[in-house]
Amino acid sequence: MTSSNFHRLLERALQGDKEAFGDFYEQMLERVYRYVFYRTGHIQDAEDLTETVFLKAWEALHRTGRVPDDPEAWIYRIAHNLVIDFYRTRKTSIPLDEAPLPVQESIAEREVLHKEDMERLVNALKQLPPTYQQVLVCRFIQGMSHRETAKIMETSEANVRVLQYRALRRLKQILNRQKE
Amino acid sequence: MSHEDTPEFWLDACLRAMTQEGVSPQQALAKVPPAYREEVAALLELALWMQSAPEVTPRPSFRRKARPRLLERLPAPPVHETASTRRLGGLPFPRPRALAWALALVFLAALFTTSGLVYAAHQALPGDALYPVKIRWEEMQLAWADTPQEKAQRALVFLERRLEELEVLAARGRYQDVLQAQAQVRKWMETVLSTAEHLPKDQREAVLTRLQQRLAAHEQVVQRLLESVPPAARSGLSRALEASQRWREALQHALEAPRSGEKPTPPPEPQPTPNPPQHEKTTHTPAPPKPPPGKEEDREPGPPVEPPGEGPPENPPGGGPPDSPPGEGPPENLPGEGPPENLPGEGPPDNPPGGGPPDNPGGDRSEGKP
Incomplete structure (x- = not known):
């Protein structure tokens, strides 16, 4: 799905076409879910937040009366802000081991993180400042380019390079502390 | 210090070489100055570890119900401001904002x-x-x-x-x-x-x-x-x-x-x-005001006006x-x-x-x- 297709769907959504917005939702669902999951580490929270991201997007679309220039970056920004609000209002989070991790069945054949590793990663990510979480999830979990990440973070590509370095360093420190 | 003399640069150079040129981590690290190599290698390993994170996907039950549930929860699109809504005094805002405006109006009404x-x-x-x-x-x-x-x-x-x-x-x-x-x-x-x-x-x-x-x-x-x-x-x-x-x-x-x-x-x-007119309720009527000095004789009557009903004025x-x-x-x-x-x-x-x-x-x- 290209950005122009997203534009077309959102244009129709702006006219009140809920089905078009439903199509947009389905196209973006997995990516947003993954992004939110690695920021929260909890399935139920990720599901709730994912849905809320699109509800907020619908409201924002009609409030502003215009389709954003980059729908993907726009959705990720909404998701990022919601995650921040989520942590602001809910200080406690259910541990990962209370729910099964939503890992694809086929991943067993690939080099993947084990469940334990994923827990470590998510818990360490959650200890980072939101900007560091954002840059790491975008760059290394979602596999976005510098440019895509910069758009979402509304910053320069050069700053993304600096941020990813600093975020990795901090993450390394946290993981080292966890080992000790 | 140029930007190439920073670990940020070399970390990014390694990542780019690996993703775009397909080189191995060892090959990428070989170009890094020795002063930064150890640090960049550790961060590169961490980045690769994150990149190998499993493809997390929504649960099938969530995915199945996601779309209909979202569509059900979507509020009706708000009415955008148009000439007609302006005339009718309609509030051109989505519901949450309309509510806020309504509350503000109530407050203002009470205040004033x-x-x-x-x-x-x-x-x-x-x-x-x-x-x-x-x-x-x-x-x-x-x-x-x-x-x-x-x-x-x-x-x-x-x-x-x-x-x-x-x-x-x-x-x-x-x-x-x-x-x-x-x-x-x-x-x-x-x-x-x-x-x-x-x-x-x-x-x-x-x-x-x-x-x-x-x-x-x-x-x-x-x-x-x-x-x-x-x-x-x-x-x-x-x-x-x-x-x-x-x-x-x-x-x-x-x-x-x-x-x-x-x-x-x-x-x-x-x-x-x-002698005020009979129909006027006032008890006194002012006399015609005196013209300014020297103007009394010069005053022209007002321009002629067509009587009503005889055409447009x-x-x-x-x-x-x-x-x-x-x-x-x-x-x-x-x-x-x-x-x-x-x-x-x-x-x-x-x-x-x-x-x-x-x-x-x-x-x-x-x-x-x-």
Whole structure:
């Protein structure tokens, strides 16, 4: 799905076409879910937040009366802000081991993180400042380019390079502390 | 230190080489200066570890229900502002914002309970119970003006309202209240002149010129009304007409004077007459005002006006068209009803010199609204 297709769907959504917005939702669902999951580490929270991201997007679309220039970056920004609000209002989070991790069945054949590793990663990510979480999830979990990440973070590509370095360093420190 | 001498650069160079050129981590690290190699290698390992994170996907049960549930939860698209919603006073906001606006409006309504009274008084005419409220409110607005320009502009607007009130009273057949309206015209005329004194010369002249134009338009309306009012009611209107003419002449005199900063001399106060008309409830009627010295013999009668029912009225230069023929109710859009939007130096006025209908038919009656 290209950005122009997203534009077309959102244009129709702006006219009140809920089905078009439903199509947009389905196209973006997995990516947003993954992004939110690695920021929260909890399935139920990720599901709730994912849905809320699109509800907020619908409201924002009609409030502003215009389709954003980059729908993907726009959705990720909404998701990022919601995650921040989520942590602001809910200080406690259910541990990962209370729910099964939503890992694809086929991943067993690939080099993947084990469940334990994923827990470590998510818990360490959650200890980072939101900007560091954002840059790491975008760059290394979602596999976005510098440019895509910069758009979402509304910053320069050069700053993304600096941020990813600093975020990795901090993450390394946290993981080292966890080992000790 | 150039940016290539930083670990940030080398970490990014390694990541780029691996993703874009397909080189191995060892090959990428080989290019990194030894001073940074260890640190970059550790961070690169961490980045790769994250990249190998499993493809997290939503649970099938969530995915299955996601779309219908979202569509069910989506609120109806809000109505965007259109010309029709503006006319109908619709709120062009989505629901949450509309609610916030509604609450704000309720708060404001509670806060400005008295403003309701002021608003109701806004339509009041001389002789109405709420008219003093209207005048008091305008006086407060005048007092709150920050600059001499603003004060003069407001005074001019309020004077134009007084002229309009007089015209409306006469058009509605409330001749007994014309005298009070005339007194208000005089009071506000003096206010305009005193506020204009504090303006720079060019702005002051512009105010006086505009005032002249407005008075000329007012005289046209009064002239037409005079044709249709009962004979017994003509004296009050005639006095209003003569007073306006004298004011206008005094303004002309002030504008033509060598030192145009001179304040125009107000015409003498109308004197009560011993025999008021029977139908008027006032106990005294002012005598026709005396013309300014030297003008008594020179005064020309007002321009001829076509009687009602004999065709459309003429709109001579300097006068605005009357809005409805006498006998058909009050004029809805009196000439000059809209306030002057701009003082000299701030843009053109609404009414072009020479009179004519304002740009804002119906007038901006919200001037005094809170």
